[in-house]
Amino acid sequence: MSTDASTATPLRRLLPLIVPSVVVGVAAALILLGVSLLADRFKDVLWETLPDALGVGRYSVLWMVVMLTATGIAVGLVVWKAPGHAGPDPATTGLVDAPLPPRVLPGLLVATVLTLAGGVSLGPENPITAVNVALAYWLGTRVIPGSAVGLWVGLAVAGTIGALFGTPVAAALIFSEVLAGQPGPGALWDRLLPPLLAGGTGALTMALLEHPSFDLALPAYPGPHWGDLLSALVVASLAAAIGMTAVCALPYVHGAFSRLRHPMVALPVGGLVLGLLGALGGPLTLFKGLDEVKTLAANPEGWSAGRFALMFAVKLAALVVATSCGFRGGRIFPSVFAGVALGLCAHALVPQVNPTLAVVCAVLGVLLAVTRQGWISLFTAAVLVAQPAVLPVLVLASVPAWLIVTGRPQMQLRADGRSIR
Template sequence: MPAWQRSLQNTAHITFTATRWAIILVPMAICAGSLVALFLWLLEVVTSGRFAHPAILYGLPCAGMAVAALYQRIGSRSEGGNNLIIDQIHEPGGGVPLRMAPLVLFGTVISHLFGASVGREGTAVQIGGSLASGFAQLFRLDTRSTGLLLTAGIAAGFGAVFGTPVAGAIFALEVLTLGRLDYAALLPVAVASIVADWTCHAWGIHHTAYHVGFRGIPAADGSVFHVNALLLCKTGVAAIAFGFAARSFAESVHRLGAVFRQICPQPWLRPAIGGTLTILLVWITGTHEYLGLGVTNPDPAAASIVSFFGSTHYPWSWALKLIFTVIVLACGYKGGEVTPLFFIGAGLGNALAPILHVPADLLAGVGFVAVFAGAANTPLACTFMAVELFGATDVVYYAAGCFIAYLTSGHTGIYLAQRVGTPKMFLPDLKTGISLRQLPGK
């Protein structure tokens, strides 16, 4: 066959493949972005309702039991959540049920309405993953293509829920295997994340703006270099604390979850424990600040993610949020871990800033992404997220925080279905290719 004819065939094949993927990816991403927009709007409505009627907290145990009973009755394999999607990408078999999307959306909205300290990323990722699975079945995709579409679904949900399309694309690649990326999925995840984010924005959804005013330390001549050596060292010290906080969070959720399963074998009954403990914690602390997302608060002096970027010092808010969140997640409340991790990281950064003599807004921003990087084992995605949320001026500090926290957090994480591709450090008995849940001590 002449070279020109082979070139023509290759061009036709590439064009056909790209068109076929566009026909699948774009509608899937539009559907995911639309559902995420609905989800975020509902979260805003129920959060405002909870602020207006704080006594609704007393219904949290019953609400949690009702959602758990619904999952037990019609949830099928949906209970697996994000881990199920990751498992299906690595080891296909059974698929991701389409009912996961409405179930997790309903369950998360109920959790937030009654005050559970949960996040939103898990819901968005599960919406994207379940829709992607549905499209894969509709178009009868093979195993490899289904895995790529599921990965794109993760990207669509994550990119839309936080308004960070580049971070969403990288997160979908990075979260699957610790230390390795599958570049074959690079274009599909980018398209899905960007389209879903655009769709969410087109529905009128606006994301919270975080302001980092720090723009470098001027030298004697008035010039500002992009990094200060002493400040970078201090950021590295803080990043070690961020990594330990990430590890403590992940390990606490898994270990306390095992304890609750032993104490109460009935899944539908366990949320009553978490709801009751949450009410007791509110009584003990005398505040509702640690309920729900914690992104903002009607009281500007109260602890919230936004307030951590200001001048007020909050020494222990990060620890209280960790306790509130670990309890409800270990008991089975629906939502996610990431926004509480943002709160914990930004709060810890705010607490460490006066001790290390670092600008509070800068260290709150570093902690915001670094704790998440350590808990999810996604340092690259979190670095891109910092750039998308805070700007690129201080990217060296964000990257250092994410990379160090990733190493410090060890071989653990909030997603036990993650596979070990490249270990963070050499351990003789650590095998590659196994999931985090198969590691010793898990």
């Protein structure tokens, strides 16, 4: 006789989940790594081998416009012809959604690789999470018939987030938000343990194979003083407020592209717009932004305040356009780039503002506006500098920034094109 989940001991509930958690965590990391490596190799072909063979400057205005437009055409073909049209409209999806049918996944993966390699300002997190969730659910429910959908969704999301950030802490923080308002048997740590294990194995797999690092190697932060508190509050609040302009623009930009009616029109036009934005902001504003942000941080004094502001505006605009016209990708990494550019702009305008503090507070504000996830915003901002002295100020800076964004439209649309609140 089976024991009801609500009456089973914690040990009996948790032991059967150990092996699935480990398997899903490793698989999630391997899928993320495989897609990222494939996209990087294809990126080298598109942005180095091909322009060199044609005698065209790798990041010339001409090549950026041509390549982004061509990427739009390629992704448009996939969205048009692939089974399931490469998944739902990305403007209507979040980081964690219901499992997709398996037939959608090949098209979604191809569209993601093309997006990442072609220079579109989107990251891999949303589509890779969707793929891992779908595979975990489809295979898991066949291996363990009758198992809950939430189990496989939770393990896949945790494994992917752990692999993305190289630590299971991010997965645990996200799920503490998800689980806090949900009924269920066991203590919170019992319910967090399987996702934490999946996140840990995903992070360990990625660390052993790829050695990811988010530390921007910014100047050391000497520790807080009273002026830092004011700076942090102002920078984080401004970043959140400006980030909300992108959020509020999404339904209008999405509506404009929707009127083009066909992916073979909307995506090439979107690619052309992204190419023109790249020509305006420079090559650093292309791609997901994870590598490019390290170039910015390596030389905080290397650009003027106006140039930093331009890169921030272009990256934020590119994120809105890429999401609106149908490119498949995530919003966290482009938002990080925008936040770093804005923080360095604040330091360039007011040199008394510590560059490290300005960067983490600006990233925090932009992420709060774009993702509306407090823990992941705090965690991502903190992990960029790996300096514990910024944490107290960063936490305080999150309060006014959160008050600016909470209850307002999110950067996700309903099927009818209206913003989710």
